[in-house]
Amino acid sequence: MPESDEDSPIADLSRGDQLDTFEVCLSAEDVAAYLAATGERSAVWGVSVPPLAIGAFALGGLMERVGIPEGLVHTGQEFEFLRPVPHGEPVEVQITIASYSERRGVLVAAFDLELHAAGELAGRGRANIIVAPPETAEVTA
């Protein structure tokens, strides 16, 4: 359920904050479900996890932790993939608030993500969001 901006933990964040590290782990079944949902058929993912699936799960974990405030808009995404992650390998997700500002009721934030697997940096990225009153939101993802 979306929360009001004031009720969501997102309202308590500040630039530089680090969220508690959490783990995502995609089994072969998780990967199969992801591929079935996206429609991707590549045989490439028979052993390793599609890196964007890891990103999606990491972002899901982020939203679980900061809440889904009403009017949340995912405006941009950057990812760099550095190492394949086999099915079932745990990935540690570290998230830092890269920027956070609010003006005229519109919150603009960026979250930096680092993904570590087996002690190595497997990927990193940045998610950009805005939280705006619905009547002012122009792009929603």
Next chain:
Amino acid sequence: MSTEAPVIVPVTRLIDQARVDAYADAGHDHNPLHLDTPEASASQFGRPIAHGMLVLALVSEMMANTFGQRWTEGGHFKVRWRAPAIPPVTITASAELKSSSDDVATYDVACTSDDGTVLLTGTARAPLDWSADGT
């Protein structure tokens, strides 16, 4: 040895509500904005919209189809969503070579709906110092 930047074949897919629902389950993203919910009906769109990450998945698939598993070893993209994808919609992800050097190729990428609406734009790059089929 350098490798010529490959041409990337577009990916086209129908995104309907069943696919969005499946993605919500598979990706554990049940934001009501994407589902048949009162919140989606009350939104500015009046109905559910697809997850942005589901649209973006077409870009990653397109790159992986060309670069194989090596897409996971140096692939990079940076995109912005430009418009919501409202199911049912057929979306095509495409890439045009922007620049290349001996070891990396950079593409302009986009996702466009069947009515011509640009849903996503950005860049993607992949390393070239290996065989393009990822073997």
